[in-house]
Amino acid sequence: MAERILVARIGAPHGVRGEVRLFVFTGDPEAVLHYDPLTDASGRAFRITTLRAAKDHFVARLDGVADRTAAEALTNVDLFVPRAALPAPEDEETFYHADLIGLGVEDEAGARIGAVTALHDFGAGDILEYAPALPGIKAKTLMVPFTRDAVPVVDVAGGRVVIAEAFVERRPSAPEDGEDTGAED
Structure with missing residues (x-):
């Protein structure tokens, strides 16, 4: 069983104030707000402070990302949660x-x-x-x-x-x- 589960990927910056496009892979996209912290492959922690829907992605503000340059540095970073943080499947027909x-x-x-x-x-x-x-x-x-x-x-x-x-x-x-x-x- 996987120890960490990929739940989102940071896309390109959105605007100039540090927001990013966020591609969420959870069944309920807003559930990503409840996993705190999210970590990248190296273990660096991220916290989503705001999340709103856009056309084919979400727009998120990440704690500590204040401008476009900082947001650009995060493009294509995968965000994970520990497998234990996810709820148990609802029944034996449901699985991750x-x-x-x-x-x-x-x-x-x-x-x-x-x-x-x-x-x-x-x-x-x-x-x-x-x-x-x-x-x-x-x-x-x-x-x-x-x-x-x-x-x-x-x-x-x-x-x-x-x-x-x-x-x-x-x-x-x-x-x-x-x-x-x-x-x-």
Whole structure:
């Protein structure tokens, strides 16, 4: 389980008085106000003093950021909270994406076929990415739709997800150019 969870990313400055664009990744964007302090990757602490909605982001004032120059220095800084600061999931159908990273991936027969490396949202729905652990599969990672049809079981407590057989890649990768396939010419 992840020790820190990414909850927001500081964007470009907004205006000249030290406000920043803030991209919030929490289910309830205003919940980011209740996590105090937020920290960056190095552990530097940040406190949001005001937050207001804008077109596709939020505008925030951070304690100690008084001008545009200070705001510019924070562009693209990720903000984290300790995993323990987040509320428990409401039910077993709800979970944090970060809790899935590292879970084992199994087929429907229970054989381990990989490990979850990421979850993505490219706009058309979530995609689960995993590193395969099957012989002959040379892909570094594979992706499946993160839907009930493709991933019928998500068992965070048990440390696994199950991928439906129709979505399991079992074909060996094509040989690389110049690679010996063992076939005679």
